[in-house]
Amino acid sequence: MYIPFDQLPPQARVWIYQASRPLTEVEQTEIKPALERFATEWSSHGKGLQSSAELLHGRFLVLANNEEAGAASGCSIDASVRFVRELEQQYKLSFMDRTQLAFLNEGEVRLVSMPELKSKVAAGEINRDTLYFDTLINNYGELQQAWPRSAGSSWLSRYF
Structure with a gap:
């Protein structure tokens, strides 16, 4: 179940992926609906997650899940990584380079x-x-207050 990004609770878990280059305005416009679609469909063991996704600063893809409503499982986290990898291929960039x-x-x-x-x-x-x-912070509250x-x-x- 999709929740607007600005309505996430402070304890919601976040995963931050940094693009290897700035995203163009066109790319951002194309990616935003895909993020909302992914967050809407994201599930764990068949149960929809209360999740959201956003692009920040034209460079950071942030996936979020309100774990009080339902925790992301290993399989659901794997699904999110597959989604990010698909974006990498489609836009010919990297979101996974931690160096x-x-x-x-x-x-x-x-x-x-x-x-x-x-x-x-x-x-x-x-x-x-x-x-x-x-990109190592892991909750929405910290993202809002100190990022x-x-x-x-x-x-x-x-x-x-």
């Missing part, structure tokens, strides 16, 4: 590869206050 980190710089989402991170920190291009899109968050308050704090 790229996304930062907000001058109002624009910019990617930095893991191997580049230390040199960017050393050069002062990334610091504790740089806004970081932490993006300062790099120093994320798992990246060890680099400063």
